Amino acid sequence: AQSVTQPDIHITVSEGASLELRCNYSYGATPYLFWYVQSPGQGLQLLLKYFSGDTLVQGIKGFEAEFKRSQSSFNLRKPSVHWSDAAEYFCAVGAHTSGTYKYIFGTGTRLKVLA
Amino acid sequence: DTEVTQTPKHLVMGMTNKKSLKCEQHMGHRAMYWYKQKAKKPPELMFVYSYEKLSINESVPSRFSPECPNSSLLNLHLHALQPEDSALYLCASSQVARSEAFFGQGTRLTVV
Numbered sequence: 001a002q003s004v005t006q007p008d009i010h011i012t013v014s015e016g017a018s019l020e021l022r023c024n025y026s027y028g029a030t031p032y033l034f035w036y037v038q039s040p041g042q043g044l045q046l047l048l049k050y051f052s053g054d055t056l057v058q059g060i061k062g063f064e065a066e067f068k069r070s071q072s073s074f075n076l077r078k079p080s081v082h083w084s085d086a087a088e089y090f091c092a093v094g095a096h097t098s099g100t101y102k103y104i105f106g107t108g109t110r111l112k113v114l115a
Numbered sequence: 116d117t118e119v120t121q122t123p124k125h126l127v128m129g130m131t132n133k134k135s136l137k138c139e140q141h142m143g144h145r146a147m148y149w150y151k152q153k154a155k156k157p158p159e160l161m162f163v164y165s166y167e168k169l170s171i172n173e174s175v176p177s178r179f180s181p182e183c184p185n186s187s188l189l190n191l192h193l194h195a196l197q198p199e200d201s202a203l204y205l206c207a208s209s210q211v212a213r214s215e216a217f218f219g220q221g222t223r224l225t226v227v
Contacts, residue, residue: 032213034215041221041223042221043119043219043220043221044158044205044218046215046217049215090158094214094215096212097171098170099165100163100165101146101165101209101213101214102160102163103209103216106157107156
């Protein structure tokens, strides 16, 4: 069965510090992987996506993620965090099932940024 | 235009009311989704429409009734809801495969 695990429920970093959010997936075929960000009471905004090719993908707002097939991981990174990055981050996998495509989300990581 | 528009943004309804949530996209996407999200939880898939046909129903209670009148519109009809159905309801759309999902801002539903 397809699944996504985000081991860290909460992460706190100081503004200007680097950030890494972890994501591990379970999927039998080539995974399509995504990172979304959600501010309180809002919808989900796509940060970046991986379908194939270069395993290091760049996204919006200075985020990047690296796909490591051997570790079944797709970790999100940012070299210098801004206070406005405080939000909930969801890793997701796109999965084919019953002839349809759906998105399976991890449990999320809540990021707090200290001034 | 990469926008998914959901209306209303907020809805308060009684347990005997009937109401509908609406979702619209003009990106030519042929897959549309309803997700339910409780506070501090990830979105949970409810329904998937593919080419205007219901393709996935994740065992959602019949008090939630989806409808896809055309390729741009997705509705969620609500009837006899319970207080525990209070949540943020998110609509999304995508190409049918190998694509990211675009999400609306959600409808905050409160059942009283």
